[in-house]
Amino acid sequence: MNLLFVDNDKAMRELASEYFEGLFVKLAITDTAIIGWNMVKEYNGDFDIVITDIEMPGMDGLELLTKIKENFQHIKVFLITGNSNNYKAKAEELGAEEIISKPFSFSNLLDRIRLTFQPSPKG
Numbered sequence: 608m609n610l611l612f613v614d615n616d617k618a619m620r621e622l623a624s625e626y627f628e629g630l631f632v633k634l635a636i637t638d639t640a641i642i643g644w645n646m647v648k649e650y651n652g653d654f655d656i657v658i659t660d661i662e663m664p665g666m667d668g669l670e671l672l673t674k675i676k677e678n679f680q681h682i683k684v685f686l687i688t689g690n691s692n693n694y695k696a697k698a699e700e701l702g703a704e705e706i707i708s709k710p711f712s713f714s715n716l717l718d719r720i721r722l723t724f725q726p727s728p729k730g
Contacts, residue, residue, distance in 0.1 A: 608631050608632060608655045608656070608724070609631060609632055609633035609634075609635075609650075609653055609654045609655050609656075610627060610631045610633070610634055610635070610654065610655065610656050610657075610658065610720075611635045611636075611637070611643055611646060611647065611654045611656070611657045611658070611659075612624075612627065612634070612635070612636045612637075612657075612658050612659075613636075613637055613638075613639070613640055613642075613643035613657065613658070613659040613660065613663075613668070613671065614638065614659070614660040614663070614687070615638050615639065615660060615663040615664065616660065617638070619660070620636050620637075620638060622713060623636055623658075623713070624636055626713040626714075626717070627713075627717075630717070633650075633653070633654070635654075639663060639664070639665055639666070640659060640663055640665065640666035640667060640668060640670060640671040641665055641666045643657065643659060643671055644666065644671055644674050644675075647674075647675060647678075647679060647682070648678075652678065652679030652681065652682060654679075654682050655681075655682065655683065655724070656682065656683045656684070656685065656720060656723070656724075657671070657675060657682055657683070657684050657685070658684075658685045658686075658687060658707075658716070659671050659672070659684065659685075659686060659687070660686075660687050660688065661686050661687070661688040661690075661694055661698075662688060662689070662690070668686050668687075668688075669686075669694065669697060669698065669701060671684075672684045672686065672698065672701050672702065672703055673701055676701060676702040683704045683723055683724075684702070684703050684704060685703065685704055685705040685706075685707055685716075685719070685720070686698050686703045686705070686706050686707065687706075687707040687708075687709060687711065688706065688707075688708065688709060689708070689709040691706050691707075691708040694706065704723055705719055705723070707719070
């Protein structure tokens with residue numbers, strides 16, 4: 608599984624790097640949505656999941672979500688924010704799989720990733 612993590616907060620990027628290293632085939636981490644979008648395009652959508660902060664300078668996480676869903680529908684997008692109430696409806700409308708409220712634990716985030724990719728029981 609390939610993951611892209613986008614957050615302008617250096618401490619969050621460092622934590623993501625420490626926590627996710629070795630858990631994904633490809634792990635890419637960047638500080639802007641613009642660079643994140645360029646990476647998605649450069650790798651021709653070869654990410655299974657993108658986790659992005661919403662509030663960032665320049666392109667925000669909602670715009671990144673929109674671009675991904677318009678061009679690479681298979682990529683799951685999780686949004687992280689300190690203001691989930693302000694963005695929940697819009698994020699769901701745009702196709703976000705999860706909206707994660709800060710603060711959060713990386714172990715909880717990993718559990719949510721696993722649940723998203725877990726095959727649904729046949730019934």
